[in-house]
Amino acid sequence: MKFKKNILCIGAGYVGGPTMAVIAAKCPQYKVTVVDINEKRIREWESENLPIYEPGLDDIVKMARGRNLFFSKEIEKGINEADIIFVSVNTPTKTFGQGAGRAADLQYWERTARQILANSDSGKIIVEKSTLPVRTAEAMEKILNLNQEKIGFEVVSNPEFLSEGTAVKDLEKPDRVLIGSRETEAGIKARKEIVEVYANWVPRERIIESNVWSAELSKLTANAFLAQRISSINSISALCEKTEADIDEVAYAVGTDSRIGNKFLKASVGFGGSCFKKDILNLVYICQNYGLYEVADYWESVVKINEWQEGRFVRNMLAGMFNTVAGKKITVFGFAFKANTGDIRESPAIYVTRGLLEERAMVVISDPKALENAKKDLEDVKEGVSFEKDPYRAAEGSHAIAILTEWDIYRDLDYERILQSMATPAFIFDGRNILDHKKLFKIGFNVFAIGKSPLKHF
Ligand code: NAD
Numbered sequence: 001m002k003f004k005k006n007i008l009c010i011g012a013g014y015v016g017g018p019t020m021a022v023i024a025a026k027c028p029q030y031k032v033t034v035v036d037i038n039e040k041r042i043r044e045w046e047s048e049n050l051p052i053y054e055p056g057l058d059d060i061v062k063m064a065r066g067r068n069l070f071f072s073k074e075i076e077k078g079i080n081e082a083d084i085i086f087v088s089v090n091t092p093t094k095t096f097g098q099g100a101g102r103a104a105d106l107q108y109w110e111r112t113a114r115q116i117l118a119n120s121d122s123g124k125i126i127v128e129k130s131t132l133p134v135r136t137a138e139a140m141e142k143i144l145n146l147n148q149e150k151i152g153f154e155v156v157s158n159p160e161f162l163s164e165g166t167a168v169k170d171l172e173k174p175d176r177v178l179i180g181s182r183e184t185e186a187g188i189k190a191r192k193e194i195v196e197v198y199a200n201w202v203p204r205e206r207i208i209e210s211n212v213w214s215a216e217l218s219k220l221t222a223n224a225f226l227a228q229r230i231s232s233i234n235s236i237s238a239l240c241e242k243t244e245a246d247i248d249e250v251a252y253a254v255g256t257d258s259r260i261g262n263k264f265l266k267a268s269v270g271f272g273g274s275c276f277k278k279d280i281l282n283l284v285y286i287c288q289n290y291g292l293y294e295v296a297d298y299w300e301s302v303v304k305i306n307e308w309q310e311g312r313f314v315r316n317m318l319a320g321m322f323n324t325v326a327g328k329k330i331t332v333f334g335f336a337f338k339a340n341t342g343d344i345r346e347s348p349a350i351y352v353t354r355g356l357l358e359e360r361a362m363v364v365i366s367d368p369k370a371l372e373n374a375k376k377d378l379e380d381v382k383e384g385v386s387f388e389k390d391p392y393r394a395a396e397g398s399h400a401i402a403i404l405t406e407w408d409i410y411r412d413l414d415y416e417r418i419l420q421s422m423a424t425p426a427f428i429f430d431g432r433n434i435l436d437h438k439k440l441f442k443i444g445f446n447v448f449a450i451g452k453s454p455l456k457h458f
């Protein structure tokens with residue numbers, strides 16, 4: 001079959017894989033190839049066991065794979081044949097040198113730009129899919145335009161707003177798709193080509209066009225705003241615990257104001273995920289670089305409150321359990337950073353587990369999808385930690401349960417059965433406020449939730 005255009009995606013991760021699967025499924029006229037330096041990942045994308053878990057993803061991949069969706073290790077060939085290249089490589093926080101701990105590490109990004117340059121015989125549209133510091137397109141253009149043959153490259157910013165656990169739904173029905181470019185004739189032509197791809201399934205009014213810098217900065221800003229709402233409600237949760245106000249009631253009352261809205265107001269043990277912290281710290285670094293120290297401090301406080309909230313959760317567990325957890329068995333329900341994903345990057349469960357281990361507790365970790373990742377993350381821990389998928393078995397003989405991920409299965413467990421198998425007094429620390437606390441108290445648990453007065457039998 002002759003395809004209208006060849007699309008290549010460099011980076012077969014959480015973003016590259018699902019995004020390209022949806023583009024391929026919705027646009028049979030484009031040939032979509034996804035490449036990665038990680039050959040194992042590519043083999044997994046080609047197999048029955050995809051490298052990431054996302055509801056609905058298996059079906060979409062199966063439908064398009066081999067038709068117009070291909071996974072490949074041949075990066076150079078892919079670059080050469082492509083008309084449009086989405087770059088979706090990772091952009092982690094820099095761990096060394098200037099900006100360590102805050103700036104984005106752009107080494108993977110720059111390597112990709114050079115690789116594109118080295119393997120292109122014809123002009124291409126390069127789409128920034130990764131989340132990048134504002135003005136990265138400028139650096140990319142400078143590298144790409146080093147070519148002697150004067151091949152024309154246009155850099156377009158098309159940040160991704162999907163959330164893990166709902167990636168397929170978010171991609172199929174996005175709130176908006178944002179596409180930014182240079183406002184030159186060539187820039188606008190390139191932008192329109194990307195608009196044309198999305199217009200196959202996204203209503204035109206949901207496709208926002210802007211200049212390239214606005215698109216880059218909007219992505220960092222959106223993540224900062226989302227995280228800020230969580231830190232805002234979490235900061236108030238601490239005040240609720242001191243004043244007998246109830247955080248869920250406060251969030252409901254505040255969120256019904258249509259100007260505020262009710263989403264992202266669920267108090268929790270803290271936000272996790274690979275991006276919120278990294279993107280805010282990147283924003284902080286950029287502001288500092290421009291001398292905007294007050295702006296930097298403002299956004300940095302969002303991350304600080306989150307770290308404080310995670311620490312507070314461990315301190316509350318300790319205080320609730322008579323100031324010692326040494327030798328006590330504590331069961332962690334949920335290790336993923338949120339429900340419906342196996343991803344544990346920056347999960348609050350990591351922080352809480354390590355905090356409990358420092359206090360010499362014996363921690364049993366249970367999770368329906370993230371146990372393998374949890375094991376890898378805790379590989380360095382010599383003793384005190386074990387893993388058990390079955391929540392009933394995991395809770396046997398334990399002094400306390402800590403709910404750290406809002407998986408539905410934890411709502412529906414038989415807690416009377418669990419209580420009977422536990423040591424007494426038995427505690428539940430609900431870090432996600434998903435359980436019926438009054439009911440649990442009635443059957444005999446001591447219940448500590450976020451932003452609520454504890455329910456204790458002593
Ligand atoms: P990821 O680590 O899951 O995937 C990145 C992939 O890029 C890896 O498989 C890696 O091997 C590959 N890679 C790195 N350098 C390469 C190179 N030179 N050539 C070929 N492949 C290379 O990361 P991710 O979660 O998909 O995130 C990618 C970007 O998208 C980041 O900038 C992130 O901030 C952004 N983002 C992520 C999410 C999310 O939910 N995870 C959502 C929106 C935006």
Ligand code: UGA
Binds near residue numbers: 226266
């Ligand atoms: C987030 C954004 O929601 C996406 O729009 C963005 O594309 C993505 O980051 C990214 O750039 O990587 P994600 O991290 O997958 O998506 O998940 P979220 O649903 O945003 O949850 C992040 C964390 O906040 C989770 O730990 C979640 O449990 C927590 N959270 C979320 C709360 O504690 N309370 C809430 O009300 C909402």
